[in-house]
Amino acid sequence: MIFELVGGLGLFLLGMKNMSDGMQAVAGSSLRRLIGAVTNHRLLATTVGVVVTCIVQSSSITTVMVVGFVNSGVMELAQGVGVIMGANIGTTITGWILVLKVGKYGMPLMGFSAFAYLFSRGDRYRYWAMFLMGIGMVFFGLEIMKDACSIIKELPDFEAWFARFNADTYIGVLKCAAVGCILTTLVQSSSATLGITISLATQGVISYPTAAALILGENLGTTITAFLASLGTTTNARRAAYFHVLFNLIGVFWITLIFQWYIGLIQSIIGVDVAKMVMVDGTETYPNTVAAIAATHSVFNIANTILFIPFVTPIVRFLERVVPSRPFKEKPRLTDLDVRxxxxxxxxxxxxxxxxxxxxxxxxxxxxxxxxxxxxxxxxxxxxxxxxxxxxxxxxxxxxxxxxxxxxxxxxxxxxxxxxxxxxxxxxxxxxxxxxxxxxxxxxxxxxxxxxxxxxxxxxxxxxxxxxxxxxxxxxxxxxxxxxxxxxxxxxxxxxxxxxxxxxxxxxxxxxxxxxxxxxxxxxxxxxxxxxxxxxxxxxxxxxxxxxxx
CATH class of the missing domain: 1.20.58.220 (Phosphate transport system protein phou homolog 2; domain 2)
Structure with missing residues (x-):
């Protein structure tokens, strides 16, 4: 079970990276123009954050990049804050990709695109093939993880341990969110924990409410990457990283207060029965939970962004007071280049x-x-x-x-x-x-x-x-x-x-x-x-x- 879970997760993460690299290569000039279009206009900056994160397939890459830009003085703090909010919405695209019911086609997609990648002469075709190969790896990796998670139901001790994490009470919701946060902090990838969560939920090891609470914690855990990237940077770069933490912390706090109502709203929005069980090769599965988890992730980040947009200016002022500027010149280098x-x-x-x-x-x-x-x-x-x-x-x-x-x-x-x-x-x-x-x-x-x-x-x-x-x-x-x-x-x-x-x-x-x-x-x-x-x-x-x- 452990070997399958680790192998599937590795394939899933490698697929995410290939998708990211392929899209970056294909959409390179557009990506450069997008970053150049970032202004102090909040909605525009947020939109750029969404689009860039959809292209690079990682909110961590986008937020670390923003910390680098703010650190080098290329981007102002108010602009960076807008892009970070957009990055939180853009990262939910991963869940929606997984909603596509093409799991069984993961291996042939991976195989055909691998041939195209190896034998194509043009760079553009090769990078489109790399992107499609990444999608194939993601779905094949997810299928392997699902198979590994189905074994858990046959092991009473494991099943009993997972049963302790149930989001039926407020304390239970906080406990699940904390687990999701810690797990994401350790692996530094919300995509990895999302893949594991979906695998557990589709096999019925955990319920949809538990999966939704884990997703909220994963949102908070993903802030660790930008926080670590801000260590040793300028004051403004640290403020941008702290905003990312504050944005997710406040979001998780208010959504957990209305959690039971929120998951009921999500189920009514997607219009499917998450508890519907389908037998696949003699195994009980819950395929509708994937769409519910993706919707939980997206609606939370969109609602949180709408809540924060009117308060960007006071939040920036608050961060300027909490994290005061240093009395000496902070940039030891002459250029705005940043290794991040x-x-x-x-x-x-x-x-x-x-x-x-x-x-x-x-x-x-x-x-x-x-x-x-x-x-x-x-x-x-x-x-x-x-x-x-x-x-x-x-x-x-x-x-x-x-x-x-x-x-x-x-x-x-x-x-x-x-x-x-x-x-x-x-x-x-x-x-x-x-x-x-x-x-x-x-x-x-x-x-x-x-x-x-x-x-x-x-x-x-x-x-x-x-x-x-x-x-x-x-x-x-x-x-x-x-x-x-x-x-x-x-x-x-x-x-x-x-x-x-x-x-x-x-x-x-x-x-x-x-x-x-x-x-x-x-x-x-x-x-x-x-x-x-x-x-x-x-x-x-x-x-x-x-x-x-x-």
Whole structure:
């Protein structure tokens, strides 16, 4: 019995993971757009939470992801709270999937989709096959668990032990909820405990009211994952995790007060007799309990969300008072990257993309500051220091992006995601190189000033014009990256060639000036070095454009 129960549960959980991975790969771009659509509008944030959790098939993944986003400052606490409420509704989809009476088709579905997964050439077909294979595993795993649970009825000691958990009194309801909570806390998966609960209920080992009380406890137990993920995070991330606990704790408290009326309402809503017994292979089964359990789970979370939505603002204020901000800077890192998001590769890759876009913005600012510094009659120390600091920051950001993306690549990700991750590593490196050359350009000017020299007025005018053209080119490439324009190299090729021709013309002009009159060697060397630096900025921007084009 134990071997069958453990094997069935393992297959069930592996199926849930395959469903999650398959859907994430298939719905990747939609998932990224959904997270980007999260605003302070409560209903919209809640809807996003529902849809994302239906896609990733796990409220734990969604809530941990929210803790990561709030921790990194990408999502505000009020937005995170809305998504968490939606995640609680979205997780009930598992129960409704199990309502489909396809248990006996679990094995053939698993087999056919496994062949499709192994022999399909296209990534999209493979991930659809993985999703269907996951469904097959879920149903086959559930059938194995049901067979294991049917043995319990033949063992009087086991049956007597389960009979002690009966939700016919208020204390009994609390006792069952506590068991569900403890079990879910131990395995850190409400889907696992849901599968066990359904297996026990369909075999008649436990009654429907007992199963409903266990489900309430499982809702509370699933909060442990986000709570553990919040340890060592920023204050706002801990507030988001505490909200998840508070949301489920209050929900379980009020629903247990009206429990007997509530389970009566559920039975009238679904319109089936949960006590109806059907003989299958000589064994008594209660198939209608699956729909009742799914409805119990869904209605509880929907009702709790409706109850909480009007009070989101006061609850957020309450959490801000209970969990006060720390008096020091909480983010030790420069980027908004968080390892907690690596569990959802498609969102992780979007997160690192945002950081690379920030690197590009930083390079464009540096080019603007460089122009200001070249135009200044007197050296502007504060602006020069800011430019140097920005270059150091971009070095560190590149290190953090590389560490994050490397961690992402070490996981099991799709070919498309892996390719995108490799492109991101290259683009981050190119932007960091651009910042190095911009910092060098300022060094040439400062060194000349320190030695009592300056570029001639004509050289300064030429360099300013070149700086403007290079800045326009880098901005066009950067825009192509932000809009994911895969023709950016072609559309900006004219600008790239113009910069190359402009530099060649300036070199010829400089050599003619050298032969025509006297120019201090240090000025000549600095001018040629500046031209070379601008060429290198253009080359690295061209590399980015070609990387975007694939």
């Amino acid at each position: 998001i690596l569990d959802t590769p498609l969102l992780a890759i979007e997160q690192s993309r945002k950081e690379i876009l920030k690197m590009g913005d930083g390079c464009l600012k540096m080019l603007d500051w460089l122009l200001e510094l070249m135009n200044a009659e007197e050296p502007d120390k504060s602006l020069a220091d800011r430019l140097k600091q920005r270059e150091k920051v971009l070095d560190s950001v590149q290190d953090e992006v590389a560490e994050f993306v490397t961690g992402l690549l070490s996981a099991n990700v799709s070919h498309a995601t892996a390719e995108q991750a490799r492109r991101q590593l290259r683009i981050a490196d190119e932007y960091e190189s651009i910042s190095d050359y911009i910092a060098n350009l300022d060094k040439f000017d400062r060194k000349l000033r320190r030695d009592g020299f300056r570029f001639t007025p004509e050289q300064r005018a030429d360099l300013q014009e070149l700086n403007r053209h290079v800045a326009e080119y880098v901005a066009a490439v950067h825009k192509g990256l932000s809009t994911e324009n895969h023709n950016v190299a072609t559309s900006t090729s004219a600008s790239s060639k113009r910069i190359r021709d402009e530099v060649k013309a300036l070199r010829r002009k400089h050599l003619e000036e050298l032969s025509a009159g006297s120019m201090p060697p240090v000025v000549s060397v600095a001018f040629m070095a500046a031209l070379n630096a601008y060429v290198r900025v253009r080359d690295h921007a061209l590399n980015i454009a070609e990387t975007i084009d694939g």
